[in-house]
Amino acid sequence: MSYPPGFRIERERTRPEKAGDVARSKAIQAAIELFSTSGYNKTSIAEVALRTGLSQSGLLHHFPNKTALLTAVLEQREKEDSEFLFGEGEPPLGWAAFDSLVALVARNSTRPEWIGLFVRISAEATEASHPANRWMLDHYSSVRAWLTRALEHGKENGEVIPDAPVDAIVRNTIAVLDGLQQQWVAEPHSMSMVAELRVYLHQLHTVWGTA
Amino acid sequence: MSYPPGFRIERERTRPEKAGDVARSKAIQAAIELFSTSGYNKTSIAEVALRTGLSQSGLLHHFPNKTALLTAVLEQREKEDSEFLFGEGEPPLGWAAFDSLVALVARNSTRPEWIGLFVRISAEATEASHPANRWMLDHYSSVRAWLTRALEHGKENGEVIPDAPVDAIVRNTIAVLDGLQQQWVAEPHSMSMVAELRVYLHQLHTVWGTA
DNA sequence: GTCTATACCTCGATAGAC
DNA sequence: GTCTATCGAGGTATAGAC
Known part of the structure; x- marks a missing residue:
């Protein structure tokens, strides 16, 4: 394999990843599928390796340990979700924020692994010693902050009545989202989130x- | 240890359990504590045995396997919850049904293990192969049936307007309950369910x- | 970058003594 | 009814050859 002069630099400009990271991406995809149905604890890296087309040690060459694999998965999820929600611009505020959450759910309904991933990992991660515990706390905290800002903006705007109980609305909304996703994971064809x-x-x- | 004549019979009349089942109850209690923080998958029967004051084999004398232990725990939960909700009488209908759910949550807030138990087990059990999968499906199905009846009764009664979307209200209510419990398990002191x-x-x- | 081999755990369950 | 001993399976991670 020899490349024309400048090839590497060209590639690095269009795709920041190094060439060898194809296996890495495949592994992350395999991990998403497995974590989303069996959770993190019950999934073995051996099986992730199998689906990736690597041996277990081959996989561990790309990720130092199982936790690193989880971290990579969560980073990807965070990235794709926030790109969809906010894109390049500012987060929507007022009631529009709530509408865009519905849009996110609608889109994720076509990607069941993402729902399953979130439902399983966030439940497991309520245990303080779980490797995703901090991720989960941060995730909730940032969603709460966004929705809180959205409602307060709505109050200034006149969209939302002044004495609306912001905290409760925010927590209940997140609860509905999480709870519906859990029901949907249990019986996907029985309902429309x-x-x-x-x-x-x-x-x-x-x-x-x-x- | 010698008992006065008739003692055994007296005991059997008041408490149907055999004398040896003290260890059984202790084991169930220990299992609740552990399942509620670590879930079923991650909890080892060895640790349940330790907290019970038995060896692992000693524990397995009372329960043929780990699944049987889980079943005993779930039966106890179901029993206590439905006694609290319905007592000896009929389930409340109309909006009263929703009020009694709040009462249940209020009471369970004082028993964090029960919230943790439900949050962890029901999330794990969304996987079809989980030993509590059927329990979870049945549980949701019966809660939905009850709340659906409650709302339809409310319509006949005039408490609820005729074109209220019953299914969505039922599913959203269950979602709020589940979602709030999950948030509460993650950070118990940050909110009031x-x-x-x-x-x-x-x-x-x-x-x-x-x- | 990928493999085989292996060290070292932990776990669920069984056998059999007391 | 409770114990010790043990088996066998499955898991994470490391060492080292290619």
Whole structure:
């Protein structure tokens, strides 16, 4: 394998990853699939390796240990979600923030692994010693901060009535999202998360919105 | 140790369990504590045995295997919850059903193990091969059936407006309950589940109730 | 960068003595 | 009813050859 002069530099400009990281990406994809159905604890790196087309040690050449694999998976999830939600610009505020959460759920409904991944990992990670514990706490904290800002902006805007109980609305909204995802993971064909969410948002608008 | 005549019979009349089942109860209690923090998969029967004051084999004399231990734990939970919710009588209907769910959460807030147990087990059990999978599906199905009946009763009663979207309200309510419990397990001192739930129920009354 | 081999755990369950 | 001993499976991680 010989490359024309400048090839490496060209590649590095379009794709920042090194060439050898193809296996890495495949491994992350395999890990997502397995974590999303069996959770982190129950998934063995041997099986991730198998699906990647590597031996166990081959896989561990790319990730020093199982935790590093999990970290890579979570980083990818965070990246894709926030790109979808915020893109390059500013996060939506007011009721628009809540609408974009519905859009995210709608999109993730077509990628069941992402829902399963979140449901399993975030439940496991409620244990303080779980490697994703800090990730989970940070994740919730940042979603809460965003939705809180969104509602306060809505109050300044006149979209939201002044005495709406911001904290409770934020926590309940996150709870509905998480809870629906869990029900959906248990029985995917029995319901439409988006339909249920629209009812919830309708309640929010009716009670706390300015008609 | 000698007992007066009739003692055994007296005991058997008041408590149906055999005398040897003290260890059994202790084991179930220990299992609840461990399952509630580490989940079922990650908990070893050896540690349950340790907390019970038995060797691993000693514990397995009372339960044929780990699954049987889980079953005993779930049966106890189901029993205590439904005794609290329904007692000897009929399940509450109409909005009263939702109020009694808040009462259950309020009571369980004082027994964190029960919240943790539910959060961990029900998330693990979304995997079809998990020993609690059927239990979880049945549990959700029966809660849905009860709340659905409650809302339909409320419509006949005039408590609930006729075109309230029953299925969505039921699923969203369960989602809020589950989601809040998960947030609470992650950071117990950061919130009051009952306070958030009251806001949610207020929305329900305002939007779907007959003023 | 990928492999085989292996060290070293932990776990669930069984056998059999007391 | 409780114990010790042990088996066998499956897991993470490391060493070292290619």
